[in-house]
Amino acid sequence: MGCFLDGVMSATGCTYGKGNVRKLGFHKLAFSLIDNASGRSVRVTVKPDVIEAGLAGPFVTLRKQGIAPRDIAGDVVNPLIDGVLARAEEDLLGVGELLDVGVSKASSTFGLVRCARCGEAVFLGGARLDSDHEALCIPCSGYAAAAAG
Numbered sequence: 001m002g003c004f005l006d007g008v009m010s011a012t013g014c015t016y017g018k019g020n021v022r023k024l025g026f027h028k029l030a031f032s033l034i035d036n037a038s039g040r041s042v043r044v045t046v047k048p049d050v051i052e053a054g055l056a057g058p059f060v061t062l063r064k065q066g067i068a069p070r071d072i073a074g075d076v077v078n079p080l081i082d083g084v085l086a087r088a089e090e091d092l093l094g095v096g097e098l099l100d101v102g103v104s105k106a107s108s109t110f111g112l113v114r115c116a117r118c119g120e121a122v123f124l125g126g127a128r129l130d131s132d133h134e135a136l137c138i139p140c141s142g143y144a145a146a147a148a149g
């Protein structure tokens, strides 16, 4: 599913570096696009039959055998690409209704502290206070679940 996210980032221009992509770890080939200016959102999903057909094909059979994508022959890969390009968008993707979800802008901060335990620098948004009111990074605070995903 990582390659799906790569495609979404490439197609939308949204990236982790820009801070406008969040991976939720739901294990779906789907995403919600949100327009930060208007607060409107649309859900886009890959149609289940497209996913099922892909999983049943020879490319995934080879991948399950541990063969890297770059080592899979063009006569296996090219029909997949041609098949996607030949299909109508509505046969590949489900596009939901336009919803007004609103947007809360996270304020960016340049405030920095040093973790009292590991000594690494951490921006304030990622710092936690322990019971002695010392700043800790998230892993040192024991609150690592928030950083997963």
Ligand SMILES: [Zn+2]
Residues within 6 Å of the ligand: 115, 116, 117, 118, 119, 120, 136, 137, 138, 139, 140, 141
């Ligand atoms: Zn730390």
